[in-house]
Amino acid sequence: MNEANTDFPARDASSRESTNGKRWWHKFVAVIAVANLLLVFFNLSYIPLRDVYLRYIPAIVHHYDPIKSIEPHPxxxxxxxxxxxxxxxxxxxxxxxxxxxxxxxxxxQQSTDLIAENPFSVANKFATFAKLKRRMEYQLDIPSAQQAFATFWSSPYLAQVGWDNALTFFDEKIRPLLAVAYFRAIDENGQFVDYFWQIDLYFIAFFALEFLGRTFLSSRRYEGLSWGDAILRRWYDGLMLLPTWRWLRLLPVLVRLHKSGLVNMQRILAQITHEPAAYLADRTSTFLLLRLVNQTQEAVDTGEAAQAILQPQNYLRVSDIDKVDAIIDRVLKLSIYKVLPQVQPDVEALLRHSLKGAFKESDFFQMLQQIPGMQALPMEVTEQFSEYLAQATYEVLANSYADLQGRELFDHLTQNFKQTLKQELQDKATQAELQSLLSDLLEELKLNYIQGSVQKNPEATLAEAEQLRQDVEERS
Structure with missing residues (x-):
């Protein structure tokens, strides 16, 4: 016995270690996914931001240009x-x-060729090329960029302004613009050569192995779940394996961060989807209610509802049990055997009061009052008689349903009541009147619901639901 007891702490410790190991692994994979996503976004933004990197962090350009097959323009x-x-x-x-x-x-000559050929077109930097020409035109006050460059690289101009001053202007204003022009190699398909896939391949291989392993373990852990079904359930993780459209990896990365516990996305998602969810929920609830009311109204107008109640032969059933009779029988049993014993004093008091009043107002009691010597009949006798009648009435009510013959009589009464009610409801005039009333009632329900939904702000309703959810979480 003691040995068995000592096994429980060991099992609990082993379970905690297994859980901690899973959490550690999920966090590790989430960190790798974030690193890959940041690298993907850096790669996507490298070309647009290359000028910034070149000016402030030239080391990045020096190391990353070869990956994008970027070379200085010849x-x-x-x-x-x-x-x-x-x-x-x-x-x-x-x-x-x-x-x-x-x-x-x-x-x-090179300036003339530079302006004519526009080396910035490969990098799609037409604005930079225009800025280059404007700066030279403004510096020499010549409206033609070609003439401005020709004048700038002439001995008279350099002697006039000083060649060192001219070169200072060139190094500060012209050279940085020329430095951003680059050349990219193109493959046989006309696409720019990009070697980022060689870096991304390691991440894809890692996530592919992790994805296959996790889905396989899920299929083994849950009975009836095949490996293919487990893969379909984790379809969003497949976005981590796409060699193109890599920005779609944002979705699985956010899911991993939330599930690993590194980032709580619940509040963020609630705020992002708050307004769309509110209006979508409002429209959906309106559609569902109107659909239900319209189908009910159609069933009432066509008589299908009355036929289902009065002539249920063609009514689809899930069993042979008469649900209405079963519900009535269950309610009666609860009322007689569970409810009546608890309210017996109240029932007896009510019956006693009613019988006492009825007895005093009866002709028999009035006749007793006229008999000589009966005027002084003690009130205790009247109360005892009323109490006896009340107790007897309660016992009759309680025992009649338990007694076999009483039960048969009660069932016979119930059956006759239902048959008579069905026959009366089959009257055409009665059905038409009830159908009209029910149809109008359903129409009023639709109109009032739509009017109420228009007057109420769905965002307030969603905020109230969110507050209730938070209150429940705090209490638990």
Missing amino acids: DTQRYLDTVDRATQQFATSGLEAAPTATLLKELR
């Missing part, structure tokens, strides 16, 4: 290399040297 890169060589030439030989003139001529 035209802009060659242009910037030529500017760097010209800068060195200015510092060593000045503006009048022959090599300097050659470099300036080369820069003027």
